Amino acid sequence: VQLVESGGGLVKPGGSLRLSCAGSGFKFSDYYMSWIRQAPGKGLEWISYINSDGNTIDYADSVKGRFTISRDNAKNSLYLQMNSLRVDDTAVYYCARRAAIFEYWGQGALVTVSS
Amino acid sequence: DLQMTQTPSSLSASVGDRVTITCQASQDINYYLNWYQQKPGKAPKLLIYDASKLEAGVPSRFSGSGSATHFTLTINSLQPEDFGTYYCQQYPDLRFGQGTTVDLK
16 A cells, blocks of 8 residues: 655645546555644644545534545546645645544655745 | 543553553544554554454454543554554544554553
């Protein structure tokens, strides 16, 4: 099982960024997938999950209305569209397999929101 | 809102020590509690799921116990590779504890 995030970078407050997570080594379309973040020097915060066919989605209150999770099972890929970014969204963003027990994690993508 | 309180926030231990970390839930969560280990600059790794089930490939010196509101992660005979930060996490609310950093005494 391998999960590889991409798309991180530096963005100004109010800006947008799209993260991707490529899954391999398992049948991607069978699994819920999640995004979890970790601010510098801080703990872990779950932010979103999506079910296997994309019809069930949930978000943490901290990102609801600003972030959108999606997936493309044909491309074995998970996405996180982040809009209206704030300084406190600065974090390493991890994708993870499943949504109750986070079995496997990617290496993370750093998102820095700064002017 | 469900709260997860993890204690201690940090501890110092020696190789060979027995280490215990506690996670307390603000309400009954049955056995829906997982434990992760994170090393600096790395992604977390699942150790224990459903309070007491050892993830495949995780050494047997790690064990979990508890139910309802009180849970424990125990590391028997701490090894050098066990130093790092440990997090509990409950579901379905998907809340994490604040973490416990285990470092070398």
